[in-house]
Amino acid sequence: MSQDAVGGFAARGASAGKKPNFFMRIVIFFRQVISELRKVVTPTRKELLTFTGVVLGFVIVMMALILGLDTVFSWVVNVVFGVPS
Incomplete structure (x- = not known):
């Protein structure tokens, strides 16, 4: 799977309607949180x-x-x- 611009996963082939499992979504969430925290300017x-x-x-x-x-x-x-x- 490849990651798209908004942080989600792009559909590839037959798995167009499938979303990542629960644990993968948690990992994606924390990656997005860390990414946003890096943008914070003190x-x-x-x-x-x-x-x-x-x-x-x-x-x-x-x-x-x-x-x-x-x-x-x-x-x-x-x-x-x-x-x-």
Whole structure:
């Protein structure tokens, strides 16, 4: 059998509809995982710090937005329903 471009096995002759057995599919899966892991590029220290800063900045902005909305909604609920004396 010959391997095709997408990592599967190309059909040859009479075995056109036959797929590899269970264990062969596991081996193919792990080969594909290793192949994909080789494509991973580790970010540089500068990129890592930049990405971390962007994520932390976004989280802080979202926290402030939710705090603001919560405060406004609490104020509206108190105005509409009043606080029992």
